[in-house]
Amino acid sequence: MHEVFFESITKQLNVFITGVGNVGERLVEQIKQQKKYLKDNLKINLRVVGLSNSRTMIFNGGGISLKNWKEDLSNGEKASLEGFFENAKSLNLRNSIFVDVTANKDVAGLYEKYLRESIAVVACNKIACSSTFSNYKELKRLSLKYNAPFLFETNVGAGLPIIDTLGNLIASGDKVTSIQAVLSGSLNFVFNNFNDTTKFYDVVKQAAAEGYTEPDPRIDLSGVDVARKILILARESGVTMDLEDIENIPFLSKAGLESNSVDDFYQTLIDDESHYQSLFASAKAKDCQLKYVAKFDNGKASVSLQEIPKGHPFYNLEGSDNIVMFYTERYSQQPMIIKGAGAGADVTASGLFADIIRLGNN
Amino acid sequence: MHEVFFESITKQLNVFITGVGNVGERLVEQIKQQKKYLKDNLKINLRVVGLSNSRTMIFNGGGISLKNWKEDLSNGEKASLEGFFENAKSLNLRNSIFVDVTANKDVAGLYEKYLRESIAVVACNKIACSSTFSNYKELKRLSLKYNAPFLFETNVGAGLPIIDTLGNLIASGDKVTSIQAVLSGSLNFVFNNFNDTTKFYDVVKQAAAEGYTEPDPRIDLSGVDVARKILILARESGVTMDLEDIENIPFLSKAGLESNSVDDFYQTLIDDESHYQSLFASAKAKDCQLKYVAKFDNGKASVSLQEIPKGHPFYNLEGSDNIVMFYTERYSQQPMIIKGAGAGADVTASGLFADIIRLGNN
Numbered sequence: 195m196h197e198v199f200f201e202s203i204t205k206q207l208n209v210f211i212t213g214v215g216n217v218g219e220r221l222v223e224q225i226k227q228q229k230k231y232l233k234d235n236l237k238i239n240l241r242v243v244g245l246s247n248s249r250t251m252i253f254n255g256g257g258i259s260l261k262n263w264k265e266d267l268s269n270g271e272k273a274s275l276e277g278f279f280e281n282a283k284s285l286n287l288r289n290s291i292f293v294d295v296t297a298n299k300d301v302a303g304l305y306e307k308y309l310r311e312s313i314a315v316v317a318c319n320k321i322a323c324s325s326t327f328s329n330y331k332e333l334k335r336l337s338l339k340y341n342a343p344f345l346f347e348t349n350v351g352a353g354l355p356i357i358d359t360l361g362n363l364i365a366s367g368d369k370v371t372s373i374q375a376v377l378s379g380s381l382n383f384v385f386n387n388f389n390d391t392t393k394f395y396d397v398v399k400q401a402a403a404e405g406y407t408e409p410d411p412r413i414d415l416s417g418v419d420v421a422r423k424i425l426i427l428a429r430e431s432g433v434t435m436d437l438e439d440i441e442n443i444p445f446l447s448k449a450g451l452e453s454n455s456v457d458d459f460y461q462t463l464i465d466d467e468s469h470y471q472s473l474f475a476s477a478k479a480k481d482c483q484l485k486y487v488a489k490f491d492n493g494k495a496s497v498s499l500q501e502i503p504k505g506h507p508f509y510n511l512e513g514s515d516n517i518v519m520f521y522t523e524r525y526s527q528q529p530m531i532i533k534g535a536g537a538g539a540d541v542t543a544s545g546l547f548a549d550i551i552r553l554g555n556n
Numbered sequence: 557m558h559e560v561f562f563e564s565i566t567k568q569l570n571v572f573i574t575g576v577g578n579v580g581e582r583l584v585e586q587i588k589q590q591k592k593y594l595k596d597n598l599k600i601n602l603r604v605v606g607l608s609n610s611r612t613m614i615f616n617g618g619g620i621s622l623k624n625w626k627e628d629l630s631n632g633e634k635a636s637l638e639g640f641f642e643n644a645k646s647l648n649l650r651n652s653i654f655v656d657v658t659a660n661k662d663v664a665g666l667y668e669k670y671l672r673e674s675i676a677v678v679a680c681n682k683i684a685c686s687s688t689f690s691n692y693k694e695l696k697r698l699s700l701k702y703n704a705p706f707l708f709e710t711n712v713g714a715g716l717p718i719i720d721t722l723g724n725l726i727a728s729g730d731k732v733t734s735i736q737a738v739l740s741g742s743l744n745f746v747f748n749n750f751n752d753t754t755k756f757y758d759v760v761k762q763a764a765a766e767g768y769t770e771p772d773p774r775i776d777l778s779g780v781d782v783a784r785k786i787l788i789l790a791r792e793s794g795v796t797m798d799l800e801d802i803e804n805i806p807f808l809s810k811a812g813l814e815s816n817s818v819d820d821f822y823q824t825l826i827d828d829e830s831h832y833q834s835l836f837a838s839a840k841a842k843d844c845q846l847k848y849v850a851k852f853d854n855g856k857a858s859v860s861l862q863e864i865p866k867g868h869p870f871y872n873l874e875g876s877d878n879i880v881m882f883y884t885e886r887y888s889q890q891p892m893i894i895k896g897a898g899a900g901a902d903v904t905a906s907g908l909f910a911d912i913i914r915l916g917n918n
Binding site: 515540 | 565586589590593594597598599700703715716717720721724725727728729730867872874875877882886887889890891892893894895896897900902903905906909910913914
């Protein structure tokens with residue numbers, strides 16, 4: 195008999211999840227719901243062995259029962275990032291995966307330690323991949339050295355298969371010539387709802403209330419969040435680049451850009467309504483839609499608000515949809531396009547789920 | 557130290573490729589070109605250990621040198637499908653992968669034997685997956701039983717990440733409600749070039765000359781090829797379906813449908829020019845484009861020529877582009893869309909390449 199692809203017949207994956215807010219909760223529920231499917235159809239035994247929110251954490255090397263996981267977690271021990279890592283390390287389980295469903299800088303700072311213990315990292319948090327190039331490269335190096343995959347599909351476009359697809363293009367020898375993309379669910383929401391019958395302040399407030407923006411909306415509206423995303427795509431295309439290399443042409447008013455607090459910022463939106471109305475009026479006069487666009491071209495990247503004419507693939511982008519157009523040596527005439535909901539708890543959780551499955555799928 | 561994800565530091569993948577025509581040749585060249593990249597960046601040692609075309613075959617358990625592979629292959633032993641299998645089996649290499657780059661029924665008939673030897677199968681050939689449901693299911697069962705992955709991303713949309721994406725949606729518990737797609741590069745080419753200044757016969761002849769159609773163009777023009785593709789997507793969505801369950805509304809003339817040979821068929825295209833012109837005239841009168849559309853909805857599937865109005869995502873589909881729209885429980889408002897070149901040797905080879913990498917990627 196031929197040697198088998200893998201030693202064990204069913205592959206056990208041991209998952210440590212930190213951050214069980216909106217997205218993390220959906221991920222745990224998806225795992226609970228799909229446990230049997232994965233065993234029957236993919237021979238993956240997916241177990242949650244550690245769970246943490248910012249207050250408490252629980253562990254069970256034999257697999258946490260997910261029946262009453264919220265209640266069990268609330269009765270857990272006091273949470274600490276180092277404590278979570280130490281527990282994951284000491285459980286010493288084969289095929290351990292640390293899943294970061296936070297947006298926390300300190301959590302991202304611990305990936306190195308996880309990777310050095312050969313614990314795979316799956317991150318929704320995009321801080322690590324958009325940090326300094328040297329840190330990004332070091333995490334890639336450690337991942338390779340310790341045979342611990344480091345996956346972050348949901349950093350761009352939530353559950354859309356953007357980073358995995360880009361990785362496959364590059365691995366097979368294709369070369370990216372240009373990327374054009376709309377990557378912000380929050381900015382889409384804002385500019386799909388802002389017009390001469392609404393007020394910019396009200397629309398941003400509504401976006402915040404519906405959970406489309408970060409608690410500090412300046413991270414979205416300043417373009418920093420989109421700049422991080424195009425940076426990650428540029429890096430995954432094989433380019434050495436840092437956040438400050440990305441040209442960021444702001445659309446915020448001067449006072450908005452210089453505001454010192456979230457409250458101050460919101461006040462500038464009220465004060466500078468005429469500034470925002472003029473952006474809308476300019477686009478309307480040209481029969482254009484306002485879209486916040488990220489570009490990577492010829493080794494250079496930029497983010498800016500653009501007036502998009504009818505017929506352009508970005509023109510009809512609705513809701514919180516994202517779109518990425520990859521022009522490559524092989525997709526040179528027309529781009530490869532991936533489009534769909536780029537925000538939302540369920541689709542982001544399913545993107546994390548896909549990354550986890552990639553670790554057990556063969 | 558933590559147990560590592562995999563035993564060996566560099567994972568060796570041993571590839572047996574049968575069919576080195578247009579696509580297969582590009583695949584071998586891509587492997588040759590990317591060998592170092594894969595080792596350095598993914599720790600995959602990708603070796604071609606068997607090669608065959610319809611005339612000759614060569615093997616080298618230590619890895620075939622790809623320097624003069626065409627010449628070496630032409631000096632190989634006489635090819636036979638069973639002989640190729642026996643060699644793959646007797647080499648007995650860990651992580652063996654059989655890659656089928658043919659459109660041959662007899663090759664597809666051997667997958668079962670490969671899988672039973674725990675040899676993974678990567679197929680561009682869509683005959684197996686669009687054969688009887690029981691055969692498709694049996695291959696899935698054997699793949700699982702013998703830990704031998706069976707991947708066929710390029711069966712639909714060449715290098716576009718359609719089947720992998722669908723698989724990840726389903727694995728994470730999403731449910732497909734509807735699929736709408738344009739999946740034929742050849743029919744796109746035909747209907748993008750056919751109008752009231754061209755002749756249908758000439759356009760089909762040109763499509764054949766440029767390699768867009770099968771040697772027998774009826775396989776494309778009858779809709780059978782597209783029906784096979786939507787069948788595969790329906791099955792991968794979790795539905796039990798056979799080819800005869802798909803409603804196929806033909807656009808060919810009666811004589812074209814009933815022709816007994818390729819030559820006879822081409823003659824009907826000349827004779828029935830007015831029939832084809834009337835299809836074009838009807839669409840033109842409504843300001844529509846003719847597109848050959850595959851649908852899967854509510855458990856039912858169909859393929860037919862459609863008059864697509866302006867503004868529809870299919871309207872501007874150029875060249876040999878394919879597009880798939882997935883409506884699911886999670887992508888319910890707007891679909892997830894994947895679009896791009898759906899035919900061509902380089903993009904199809906890179907789709908095969910992606911499947912091979914999936915087997916060594918974690």
